[in-house]
Amino acid sequence: MSYLSLRSNPVAIDGELAELVFEQMHGVIIVDTSARILYINKQWADLIGVDRNESVGKHVKEVLPSTKMDIIVETGKPMNSDLFEFKGHTYVCKRVPLFKDGKLIGAFSCEIFENMEIADEFIKKIKKLSDELDYYKNEVRKLRRANYSIDNIKGESKTIKHLKKQIYNAAASNSTVIVQGETGTGKELVAHSIHDLSTRNINNFIKLNCAAIPSELIESELFGYEEGSFTGAKKGGKQGIFELAHMGSLFLDEICDLPLAAQAKLLRVLQEKEVNRIGGHRSVPVDVRIITATNQDMEKMVEEKKFREDLYYRLHVIQILVPPLRDRKEDIGPLCRSIIDKLNYNLNMRVKSISDRAVYMLQKHDWPGNIRELQNVIERAMNKVNYDDTLEELHFDEFKEKYLERGITKYGKKSGKGRRFLENIVTQTERETIIRTLKLNAGNKTKTAAHLNISRPLLYQKIKRLGIKT
16 A cells, blocks of 8 residues: 655555556656665656566666666665766656655656756746746836935045045945935935945845834834734735845934834844834844934934934944035036936936036035035026026026025025125134034133134124024
8 A cells, every 4th residue: 555645644545546646757766775676667668678577676777777776775865857868868857765754765766857858948948937037026126226326426525535435335334324414415325325335235225214204103114013903004914114124225314303112112123133013923033234314413312312322322333424515515516417417307408517607606605405405506597598508607597696696695694785705705604613613612612712712702792693503
């Protein structure tokens, strides 16, 4: 009596049925532990030109000199998809050891393909399916990968060269990164560049703006939830962004806006490298590189107990400071040309470029909104030019009127009427110098006054006149 295993229940079959099954297969041979033939099916016996009855009991090498069945019974290890040469033909065979109650009792061999032509055709079909799968995987990666690279960071100033060096260094590491800078400086661009240059770039780049998600939903976005965990939960549950970013990078923008309750759970994920879905009872391992960004003073928020100190140290491993545009005005020219190329494509326009005089004029402004503000000014000017024209000073008449001729500074205050450019520059420089010196001396006005070589009462007058908050 033989046994056919169906799922977990073995079903007894008689010898005739077993032999009927074997006769439908190609190239079946069964040997005992001495590699002597116990069974050979008719199809295989006819193909190799031997008598079935005479072959039984013989050593398998006597019947098939090039077989490896003897090796199977010696080693007890299978050979899958092994090539077998016989009388000028190549066959693809599967050979497996046979065990009963944990003891080796023989070996079984069957032919997978009766010739290499069929095998080659099968391999071609598998390769085609594999290529199609790779294509669709790549299409999915394109949807979730970094949208920008370090080539999108324009400029040749020393500050930008230093920034790019920091990005390359950060990409070579797997530590958490915090990107700090004013609004509109390009913090997200830095995060994309780090992921794109890292070894994780073939996997997902997932972004979450912590300020854009309501506090009651932030945990479900981060960690996901199970079905039925709360009213309105999707059937089947939902993956959180940590699971989506597994083996890739997770960019948490505006990290300082993360609620304190969520901060505690984020800290646990960073420590344990696993997440628990809302309503779930099991931990899901995650391997994620964290990149965060903020335009706020994190140290001050830690002091004010608005941000967890332990999480701050977890995130503040690699710090990258993105310089404001006013500190790299020599990059305004390359930035303008890059913005024009981008807007030409997005807005279906054809503006040639921008003149040097127009760039020089734009360099007189301090750009409190940074690159985002510059792009807005460029786009408004582009809507005033004819097809195939170059941006000139005259196309920025509103900008000149508001920020230059009327003397409005970056702080939104008029410094005087008419063309008082020099006075504006002096006032702005004086204000920036006092602010920097105050920071250098930790807000100590006595030390600041001494550093600036002015009296303390005069320093107080200037602080009040210039609207400096201390």
